[in-house]
Structures are given as structure tokens and as C-alpha cells.
Amino acid sequence: MSYLARRLLTFPLVMLGVSILVFVAIRMVPGDAITAMLGTEAGLLTSAQRAALAAYFGIDQPILVQYWKWLLGVFQGDLGISVTHGKPVLSIILERFPLTLQLALMSMCVALAVGLPAGIFAATRNEKLSDLGVRIFAMIGQSTPNFVVGLLLIYALSAGFGVLPTMGEFTPFLTDPLRNLGQMILPAVTLGFAFAASVTRISRSAMLDVLSDDYVRTARSKGVPKMSVIWRHALPNALIPVVTLSGVEFGYLLGGAVLVEQIYALPGLGRLVLEAILQRDYALVQGCVLFIAFNFLVVNLLVDLLYVTLDPRIRLGEGG
């Protein structure tokens, strides 16, 4: 309880830190919304024109005033207006978010569906040949940058099977589930690859740890069959580090996967932030980063809550 309470208390503090950091950083980047919009043509502007544009973009006031105004807005649920989109930042983010969420969920499903059984299997085959195979595969998975995975995946699929990802206009899941899945499955596998590798490794080592724990020995001394020892006694305990890892990874995935979105031409959050940075759309960058950090922290809190349901030791306080 007090642990969760402390997490809740630091939440706004961390959010405040994130907001200050992003606010200052994005303004330290050379160039502004004017050059971003006009490029070299900005050189044709008279100073009166420049001032008019600065006022339009809201970058004419001192930075503290800008920050204060923005912060007041944030407290009222208003993340500002994006100058490139001409729309409230929040509505732009919410347009992009379903894709990112879906991608993150799908990658996590891929990772857990592959990684967890593989890790458990390897743990029960400790030091045998099949264990070694799984470990090597997981190691390679963890060692390959996801853009390389995406690259090689597309190359291998097209060269070997003549299959290509659907790279047209993105279709939301509700509009056309089949087409949507056709577009999303390869990106999800690409992101899920390294994720699955991590899950495999951590579930294997957690399982190994747990299998040598006293209570597993106790279960065996009661005559509990092997499968039941693994699934009923060991797994719930081994899940805790897997949940941590998956939570952190999932939290990061909710921030968008810039490289993979780029490779598969998906309009996700990652690309949104990148574009916003490039176009010096300050409000959008700030809004996105704040939103991403918020999600990350919320996911971490949810992970903590999940612990609590998984592990009564945390629920009741250690030594209760």
C-alpha cells in the first residue's frame, strides 16, 4: 500500500520533470516553426512578417510565460493546438494512438506466446541440447536491432516466398480487420522478435531460480506431478520478473516504435513525435512526450498492481 502510494505521489513529480525537460529541450533545438514551414524562403520575410508569424506560432513570448500558459492548459486537459495540424494536440494524439496501442499489444502477444513457452521449456531442459538451442536463438534475437530484423524479414519473405507487407494507406482495425491485420502482422513480429527473446531469457532464468526454491521441493515431496509443479507451483512465482520486463517493454512500445513505423510506413505515435520535432511543432512535441511518459508511468503502475495480485507478499506488506 505505502509502496503504491509513494509511486502515486511521485507520479506528478516525474510528469512535471518530463514536461520541463521536453519544453526546454525542444526550444534549444536550432531553427523554429517559421523556418520549418518556409525553409529557405523564410529569408524573404521582412522583420514585421517574422514578428507576425512568431505571434501566430506563439513563440514570441518569454519561455517562462509560454511554459506557464501551457502548464495551466495541461491542468485543464488542454495540451494546446498543433500549428502544423491546426487541431488540438490531444485529438491528433488520440487519432494515432490506436495504431500504436494495437502494435504494442500485438508485439506483446507475439513475445509472450513465443517467449514464455520457450523459456519454460528451456528451463526444464536445463543444459540439454534443446535448452542450448533456445538460448542461442534468444541471444541472437536480443542482439539484433529491430530495424535490421525488419529489413531482413522483408528481404527474406520477398526473396523466399514472394510475400510483401501491405504498405498502402493504413486501415484501422475496426474498418477492415483482415486488411488491418495484414498490415500489422509483420511490424508486430519485427517488434516482437527481440521482445520475445528477452521474455525467453528472463522466463528461463526465473523458472530456473524458482525451480530450485524450497517450496518447489516441498511440492515435489508431496508427490505433485512434474507438469503441475511447473505450471501451478513454479510459474506464478516465475511470472513476476516476466511481468516486470513485459510491462517496461510494453510501456516503451506505447511510446511508438519510430524505426519500425518508418520501415513499414505506419502512422504511429513514434513517427508523430519525430515529425513534430522536425517541424518544430512545439505544442505537439510537448503533448506527445507528456502523453508517452504518462502512459509509461501508468503501465508501470499497472504492473505494480499486477504484482499485488500475483504475489500476496506485496499485497500484505512484507512480513505482515
Added chain:
Amino acid sequence: MSMLRAIFSHPSGRIGGTIVVIYVVVAMLGMFGITPHNPLQQYRIDRLHAPSMVYWMGTDLFGRDVASRLMKGVGQSFLVGVSAVALASIAGTVLGLTAAWFGKAWDGIVMRVMDVLLAFPAILLALLIIAVAGPGTWTSVAAIAIVYMPIFTRVVRGPALSIKSREFVDAARTFGSSRRYILTHHLLLNLVAPLTVQVTLALAWSLLTEAGLSFLGLGTQPPSSSLGLMLADSRNLMETAPWLLIFPAITIMISILGFNLLGDALRDILDPKTRSRTA
């Protein structure tokens, strides 16, 4: 010496160690310019030449020798990786150690700042830092270091807290040992093992990040070569000159694999928990 023997008698340590040794040798050769060709020399007559006896891994769009550029690139990645990890580990260790030792407000401030950094997706944070400072080798060093620093801070703070409550630290306090002595001799010395493991893994990670940043055009600048940049340059030439993709891709994979394997082996060797499992 006994450490080396331990690494090379550990199965993944043997493979990882070998890869890392080869990697370091190649990096050194690349760094000091001992390559089959000058990596910057443009043999424009031999543009996009397939791998041959002269050009082991072919040539690129400018007729530069891919093998030489690869070696130079490995050297570059290594330089960035090592510098970034050195920075991150030193800063992270100091912060983690002092946070654990002094606790209270200082701990709160340090850990909240780290929380802020961690709440930023790594690649976005690096991107912002680079956008501010302009792309380049040393900017990517700084960006990778700042992104990785919170991890070191956490890796140090956790064990430091537990060592702080170990009996030998209590003992030191009963003698009235100075804070500096306790921090350096008792805490830091006992953090060497987890730090070694983390440094190895961080190296793998920073190679990965360096490749990603260069791939985005934010890391090493042309005409210098780095693995990520070579991959980025290969993107539109993959169909006509696949060697431009394949060699750097494999190099990245294998080198990161090497450091990861070594890190795993070190963890097995240095972590008493896994060691005692066989006892």
C-alpha cells in the same frame, strides 16, 4: 588471469570472448587505419563492384572498399560505445552510490530525475539531445551516455543499498571509518562485479543504439563510416548491391551477440547466486 580462464571455460564466455577479442582487434585496426584499402578512397571506376579478391566485400556507390569501411566503422562504433559507456558508468555509479549512501532528499532527487529520463523512450531522448547539439560522434556519445545513465544508477543503487546494510559496513562504522573509505573500499569494491556485467551489456546496447542513430543519420557523419550509416546508405541499393546490406548487418548482429554472450558469462561467473546453484 583467473578471470580470463573462467571466461574461456564458460561455454558462452568462450564464444562471446572470442567474438569480443576479434571485434576489438578489428576495431583497433580500423581505428589506426590498418585496412586493406583507404576507407575514404573513392575508386569511382569500380563503383558498386561485387565482392572480389581486390574488394573483399565489394565497393559502395562511390567505389569505396566496403571491407575497409566496415573495419573503420567497427572502430568508430567501438570508440563511441566505449566512450559512452565509460561516461554513463562513471556518472551512474557516482549518482547511484551517493543516492544509496546519503538517502533521503538526495536519493529522492536523483531517483526522480532518473525516473524522468526513464519515462522518455530511449530513442526519443537520444533524438532530442542530438537535435539540440547537432549530430556527430561526440553528440551521440553524450546522448547514449545520458540515456544509459539511469540504468547504471539503478544497477548501482540497488546493490549499494544492500551492501550498505551488510555487516562489514556495520563493522566499518563501529571502527569509525570515514565515509570516503567506506564508499570506496566497501561499497565500490563490491560493486565491481555487477558493474562489470552491466558494462559489458551496456556496450552491447550502445553498439545497438549507435547503429540505430547512425542509421537515422544522427550519429557518425559521412564520409566517416559507421555500421549504421553503411546500412542506411545501403537502403536504396539493396537490390542492386546486396553486399552493402548484408556485411554490415551481420557485423552488427555478431558484435552485439559477442558482448551479450560475454556479459552473460560474466554474470554467471561473478554472481554468487547463480554460482551457488550448483553447490
Added chain:
Amino acid sequence: MGRHFSTKFLSGLALAVTLGAAGIAVPASAASLKMAWKQDATGLDPHKQTAFSSIRLLELIYEPLVRFDKNLTIVPALATSWEFAPDAKQLTFKLNPAAKFQDGKPVTAADVKASFERILDEKTAAAARANYLSIASIETPDDKTVVFKLSQPDVPLLAAMASINASIVPAAEIAAGTIGTKALGSGPFKLDNWVPNSKETLSANKDWAGGKVGIDGIDISVLPDETAILAALRTKQVDFALINDPLVATLVPKETSLVLNRTPVLAYHVLQMNPSRKPMDNLAVRQAISCAIDRQDVLDTASVGEGRVTGPLTMPGYTSDTSTLFCYKKDIAKAKKLMADAGFANGFSATVIAANGEPATAAAEAQVIQSQLAEIGVKLNIKMMELNVYVDAWLKGDFDMAVALNGGRADPYPMYNRYWTKTGNLQKVANYSDDTLDSLMQKGRVETDPAKRKIIFADFEKHIVEMAPWVWLYTSYNYTAQQKTVSGFEPTPEGSLFGLTKVKLN
């Protein structure tokens, strides 16, 4: 660099993608053209947007008074006819009586007056305002006639009006302040929906005064990577696409179902030197650099030969035989001698800036030039920059040398007056001017006889190449790729997509 700027910084991320069919292909609405481009528009205000990508979108929605055809001849748009007074100090337009805005209201002289007054208002912050400064007043004798009174003779003004930055917008919308938030023009397509950096939906304007549009509409998707666009073309997800990177473009014809349209463009690749900095202030040094560069080699390496070596004048009717220009053939001996004369026999170091991915060939050009200049002892450091940062430095003239892709115009005067006259807005970027250039530009501005103008500008070209403040390299092509089922597209040297009005889907 002009209009060709865009956020290609993203292009670091890409992959080539080979053949094969799409996972699941679904036919879209029957007669809409599915189109893809890499760069999306950055805004909807036709008077403010200068980005190439914005103009490509806006020229489908808005119309200026006149426009260029594929031969860069000025043809009617909203105006059916126009004439200069003999002293070139008055320009009169007759508007098309059938012209209507997309809300059904007719386009009147009052709308034209209001539009230009808006452009000229400093508060609007229209970058193109500089081109229309000679307009002293606007008179509207009747609903369909507009008279521009000029403060001085200005022949290039007409060409300057053939720009989407001089679009006619409804006076009512100006009053309401909704320009830029609502796209209401008189052009062939209506913008139904826009999700920036993701997609646009356009439908054909049934009431368009210019004639009947061959398709029902256009669905544009933004695919941030040109190899992804190629993949989408190959899998028939897309009927029509814009391509910037010559390396990608050359892959299109390999696919039997695809057609590549290639049009020479006015924009030019150039190595800009900064003559306000040492040692580039020394004419001999600049000339030596010009002589040391093998322009064809740059073109062949950086752009796989896709393009043509050019002098400063890139527009049809003004181009000259490059072999007559100073040092257009690489001459290392001469270059070395010039260097020695200037006192730099041992060379010097300088930094060249280039924008990341803008153009796609920038980094490659810089590297080839670096290697070529090394032959005369010039040690070039390449500094790649994110586009915005580059623009910032470029505008301040804060560079030794810069690799750039600068936009061209159909007329030499608006194309170069900003750089090479003493009062040009971008003189601080060019940092070079002399009396010869200044007087030649002034002569060209007032001269109405095309033949005489051609001679004036040929002299200009010869002189500026010899003074070598910049080293003009080559012009490349504008590429569009389409399925064989798409017919009727007519590209222009400006890269305009206006030709889509004539396109049919089979």
C-alpha cells in the same frame, strides 16, 4: 534550395523491398486515384506555404490568375486574358466568367483584389510578397476585370503571378480569417479530409471552370519512405506516386506493370561558396574550385547519372551550351595554378554543410566533391545537418560552403534577383554581387523583348560562372511513377500535379 525542402531527415529509415503480392489487397472506391507521396503538406494557406509538398497539394485546390503549361508558357487559369501597358507599368486581367469557388459563389475582381492585398499585407507574412512589391494599387473597373498599377516597369511580375502563392481566395474567407484552416478554392479538387502526415482525401470539383476532371477523386497516403512507396506500387496498393530519390526511381522501370515519368526540372544542384569568408573571397580560389570539380562525375556518382550538367540558367529557352562556360571541363592543372596564384599552393581547409536527405543526394554530392577537391589540396569537412538547422545556418550565411538544391523559376529574373542584386533579399546568403551582375539584372527586368532578354541573361550567366561565387552542378529529374492503368498524366518542369486533372483510370 528554394521550395525543395522537406523533412527528408526521415529518409534514413528505409529498405528496399522486392517484388511480390500484397498480403491482402482490397480494391478501393472505383474511380478514385490512389496516390502516395513521402512528404505531406505542412499547411493549407496558399499564400504562406512555400514547401514543395504543400504546393503539390494546394495547386489541386486553389488557382492563381495564370499558370504555366508543360513548356513553361503562361496560359490562362482564372484569367482568360491579360495585357501589359506599353510602359510595362500596368497589367490588366479579364477573369473567366464561369469561374466559381467550391461553395458555388463566383470568383470576382473583388476576390482578386482582396487576395493580393492580403499577400502584400506584412501581417500575413507571405514569403512570396517580395515578388509583388512593384504593385502600387489594384483597381476593379468591373466584376470581371482587374487592373494592377505598378510603381516601376516589372515584366517578370506576370510569371511571378503564375504561382500558387498568388492564389485567388474568397474575400469573404479572408474577412472571416479562415484561410489556412479551411481549404476553399476554385480548383479542380475539393479537400474532403486531411490527416497531416498520414492522408488526404480529395474529390473532383464538378463545377470547375477548367473542364471535366477525369477521375472522381484522389486518395493520398503519406508513406514516409520511398522504398515503401515503391513497395506499395509493386503491390498495386497505389496507382500513382511521387518519387524524389533517383536511386529508387531507377528501380521503377524494372517492374513491367509500372511506368516512370521523368521530367527535367528547373531546380539545380549547386555548391555554394561564401565569398565573404576567407579564402573564398579570393576569386582565384573560387575559380580553382570550379575548375577542380568534375560536374559529370558528381552527377554520375551521386545521382546515378540521372540528370544533366547545367549552368545557372535551367529554364527552357535560356539554357546555353555548358562547354562555353568557364571551366566546365575539369582542369586540375589550371586549378592548381590558380591556387598557387592565390597563395594557396598547399590548399586549405573548409567546412561544407549539407542537409540530411534534402536533397536525397546531398550527402553523396558532398562526399564526391570532398574527394575531388582533395586533389588540389582543399581539405573539406562535411557537416551534415538536420534540415531545419541547415536552413537556419543557410539563411544566416553561416557556412564556408554549402551543398544545396535551389528552386528554379520559369524566368531568370525572379529566380536570381534575390541572390545577385545588391538589394536582393538573399544577398546575405549569396554574399557576392558586382556592378555587372546588378546592371544586367535591372536590364532584364524592364526588357519586354524575349530575344533581347535572352542575350542579357546569357551575359549574366557567362559572368557569374566566371566569378564563381557558386559552382552550378546539375539539374535532376522530377519523377512520378504510375500503374500502366493510369493514363493521361502530363508532367511539367515545375513538378506540378495539375496534370492529374486529365488523368483517367482504365
Added chain:
Amino acid sequence: MTSLLSVSNLRVGFGRDPARNEIVKGVSFDLAAGETLAIVGESGSGKSVTALSINRLVDFGGGRIIGGSIKLTRADESILDITLAKEPMLEKIRGSEIGMIFQEPMTSLNPVLSIGTQIEESFRLHRGLTGRQAIAAAKDALDRVRIPDAARRLKYAPNQLSGGMLQRVMIATALACNPRLLIADEPTTALDVTVQAQIMALLGELKRETGMAMIFITHDIGLVAGIADKVMVMQAGQAVEQGALGEVLDRPQHPYTQHLLSAVPHFESGRAARTDFTRKEKETPALDVEGLVVRFKVKGGFFSRAQGSVHAVENVSFKLMPGETLAIVGESGSGKSTTARAILGLVRPTRGSFATHMGSIADATDPSVQMVFQNPYASLNPRLRVDSILAEPVIAGGGRVTAETREKMKALLKRVGLPEDSLDRYPHQFSGGQRQRLCIARALMLNPSVVVLDEAVSALDVSVQAKVLELLVDLQKEFGLAYLFVSHDMAVVERIAHRIAVLYAGQIVEIGDAASILSNPQHSYTKRLISAVPSIDRRNQRFEIDTRQVPSLVRPPGYEPPEAQWREFGPDHRARAEA
């Protein structure tokens, strides 16, 4: 009586090459139905491995049976050689015919499953019970191990129960299906001595009720006396002696057994207390503790408000004379370690004062008081060489490490019985006993007058304990040291203490002359404590089962305990008056 279990020439090895790494080297014994065999040995003797081999759990710890046989007579009179049985067969045997309980009750129950679920599992597996039947059976099982309020406790998670309770749950689980053999592997080692007595009593009763046979593994030969019919003594993988309880205890044949019985401290109710010191009240005490109070604030709730305090140490006062040993005894949570740590400045006292002959101790550490910690593995920095370890107190005191210092190190090392070349070695190159000698040497580097020994021998093997105790006594005499000896182990305390202070719930309940207190305890808690101490003399003694728990030490803010009333029971023996 027919033989239930017959083990012959059992050999068990570990690792990749089990034959090379033999832990059990040919052990044989027989066990009849209803009989109890105690296997006694120190760590590494192979006693646990032997036990784990009987139900083949040893396979999961990396062990392999490489020879011999284990013949179990099953309920249907068939005989099964367990060494040859396949896993599915073993799963049937485990739990239903052979039950087992382990040393660490805290970790031996699955933390994420309720205890009810864990008990029910046995019934489901071996009796085929489901649903309500299984729950009812589990409740009965808890009742059987005398856990009050069983129905409610079924829903508890393991971490909600104390160690003693958990061990009862373990026993309930192991006995759920009435196995004919129970293997108990050091079941009380991790528990406090009064709780140990309870568990032993419970095991004794259950044995009588069910008529099961038991194999009881322990390092404490004193504990054996209370429960075993037969004893087997193991050393280095071999059974060096076995026989009937009386035979082995009274007429040990093997030197190792004799050593265990004679050299190892056994509780003798004060008869073995030291008599080599006479207390002179006039003397200046080496350490004078007056009114020591240590409280820890308990924070809770959303805004971390103080909700009260743990009164860990409550008004503790004593005087320690030069050359004297005062033992502070108590069970876990009694505040004995906190007292020691407060004296060394490791815990900030809430109130109270200390004085040594150098004057009162304020915040600064006083070199005349030094401490030896419980765990010799944790109290030496593994990354420092012995010379650095010994130099640390000198450096801390602002001194320099000179040739003279090194000479002193060598002399001290020699004095505590360590080899001369120890200075260049690292702690991991020493055994536990040697490390504790190192800690003692380190404590003596600054010539202290008081040494606080916090459970200083508890982590050591019994035979090593005796030697370290001897060393401590010798050093005390040689240097005139005063010892504050904190311990839970009455047998050890009897060997070293001149005086004893009994701590219960943070307060001294009885203090005085060691022999007097041990032979004639006055306070009810002291009585309970002493009667719980196992002894070879108390054969097959019965304990009363008592489920009282230590009272909570958490008090509301501002709470002050009432003034203590003391009653005198002799010249140097007084106890707190009870309500």
C-alpha cells in the same frame, strides 16, 4: 517389527561426474514401522543428502544415486527399491507413503498460494478428494497440528503466519495422507528455542497418534535425546556410528561421536557456568548502560504519518565490569541485537546513556568498544585482503599502517590461531570458524576494553563453536576484556557468561549471576525459555503444547511503559515482578 525401510550401501554423487564427487559414501540402516531414527552430523556430513535420497528428491538438486539400494515396504506389503523406481511411481509414493518437512518453513511454502490450497493439494492428489471434501480435510489437518481458528487460517497466505505456525502447516501438509514415514530435515533449526520445543512436542504427539516412522535429521545431538529411538552419526558421507539412543549417547564408541558429546556445548542447567570471576561492585564498569530506550517510528497511511512506535528496547540498564562476560539472551524480536547495535552507535538510541572508562559515549564511536558480528561470511568485505581488513580500524582511527602495525597484525593472527601467511589472503580462502577468528582479531586491533559479541558463534558448526568459545575465554583472561555476549543459545551462554540478562519484548525480565539464573530461573519467561532448551539429559521428555505468541511491540505515539518492579532472589539475581 518388520522393516519399513532398508537402506544398504547407499552412495550418492553430484555434478557431471557423480562418481568423482561423492557426498554419501555407502550408508546403510534399517527402520522399522513406527520407529524414529535420528541422523546427526555437521554441515557437509551428507545427512541431508541421505534423507533426500529416500524419496529421490535428491535428483532435482543435481544429485545421482550411484550405488546401493533403498527398499521400502509399501502399505500392501510389496517391496519397492526406490533407487530403481521411475518418476511416475515416485510421485505416487511421495506424500502418500513418505512425507517430508524441511528446515526453512518460511521459504518451504509457496508464497503465492494460500495455505489451504497447499494442504488440499495432497488430498486431491492422493485421496482424490475435491471441492468441499478437500477443504474439510485440510481444516482437519490444521486442527491436528493444533492451529487455532483453522477454518479462517486456510485462506491465509504463508507470509501472514509466523515461522512456528508455518512449520506446523508444513507438518500438516506432510502428514495429510498419513504417510508411514516422515522425513524431518532439521525442522526446528530456523526457529526460536521455545518454538522449537513446541514443534518437537507436536512431532512427538503426532508420532504416537499415528504410529508413523520418522527420520529426524539434526546437527544438534541435544535435540535427539527428546525424540529418537535410534541414532546414526554421520561424518564426511559415512555413518560412523549407529545404535539405540541410549547406547550411542551413553557409550559412544567412535571418537567423533565422543567428540560431539563431550567437546560440544550442551546445556547443563547452570552446572557448567563459569566461576572464574568475582564481581566487585565498587570498580569502574568497563561499560555502563543506563536507561537505554530504542524506538522505531511506524509510518503508514497515505501521508506517512507516524502511527506509533516499535518499542524495540525499553529502559535497559546494566553495568559490565572489566574481565566480565554479560550474556544478553532472548529470542528473535526480544531487542537483544538492537541493544548491542545501539551501544556501537549503529542504531540511534531514543534515550539513555552509555559510559566506558573513557567517559560517556556520545555520537562518536569509541575505540574501546568493539564488535564481532554474527555472520562471519557477511562481516568481512570479500574484496579486501586480510591485511587491509585488519588495517581498517587503524586507518579509521586516524593512524598509519606502519611496520609496527603489521607486526601487531601478525601477532594477533597467531594469537587467534590463524596461519602466518593469512595476511595476503582473501576472506573466501578461510573457513567459517577461521573467519570468525579474523573478526575477533580485527576487533582486538585497537586494544578495546569491551567486545560486543552479537551471536558470534551461532553461525558456526557445533564443534567449531566450542573452539571459538575457548579462544574467547582465553583472550578474555589474557587481555582483561569485558564481553557483552548476545545470544539465543543457552548452551553456549552457559559456557561463557558470568552474568546473564534475559530480554523479553525489549525489556530485561531477569538479570544476575549465570549459574543462579540457569539453575533457578524466577521469571515465568525465563522458566519457559530454560525448560525449552534441549538437553541430552532430558530423554523422551514431553513438552506442553502452548500457542502463545510474543506480544506486539508496536505502541501508540506517546506511550510510556509503567515503571518496572524488581524482586531480588539472591546476592546477584533479580527478576521483574509479574502482574
